[in-house]
Amino acid sequence: MENAVPYPSEQRLSLSQLLRSLGPGIMMAAAAVGGSHLVASTKAGAIYGWQLAVLILLVNLFKYPFFKAGVQYTMGTGDSLVEGYAKMGKPYLWIFTVLAVFSGIVNTAALLMFSASLLSYFIPFELSMPVLCGIVLATCLIILFAGHYRALDTLSKVIMAVLTIAT
Structure with missing residues (x-):
């Protein structure tokens, strides 16, 4: 098969190397599993x-x-899929970009509201939904800007493992 990509069979990844290589993909999958x-x-x-x-x-x-x-x-x-769309022409790239931005905003807002509604069950006082969303968003940004991407990555992998086993 000429079009097949050769897979180096003698190269084996350890479990930790495999988990490290999954990084952003697992975070994206965890974000996609929403409310x-x-x-x-x-x-x-x-x-x-x-x-x-x-x-x-x-x-x-x-x-x-x-x-x-x-x-x-x-x-x-x-090539990435984005590079493939670019090779097809600018209209395809623009359509992809508009759809990606729109779905990113809608998905982020939905997950933010879902997380905020869950937070409301765990605090002993009542706050409005916009305030709860602000707290969740600020907490996530503080974790990321403090340089704790690795902690977020590890947490995402644990959540995905639990969801995989539980469902």
Whole structure:
């Protein structure tokens, strides 16, 4: 197979090397698992039971080729998907950029509100949602600006491991 990327079979990664190499990808996956996955899907399961199982399987079946194509492109060319969109022309790159910025803002806002609503259950006094969101956002920024990216990375990996085992 001429288009295949050779995999060095004699090179084995230790568990710690593997976990280190997953870094930002695990953080992105942890961020992608938001309120919809933890709350809405659980509620839908309680309401509809197994009635939605076929729909869930079909959605994942239809999504798979797109995820696979992205991985194959990056492995086959060595370019990122953004570089691939740029090679296709500026309109594709602009469409990607607009969609990425929009979804990033919406996802961040949703996760911020979800985290703030969880925080409201753990504090003994009542604060408004904007204040709680500000507290969560400020805490995250302080952790990052204080140089504790590694702590955030480790915490994300632990959360993803727990979610993987629990679900």
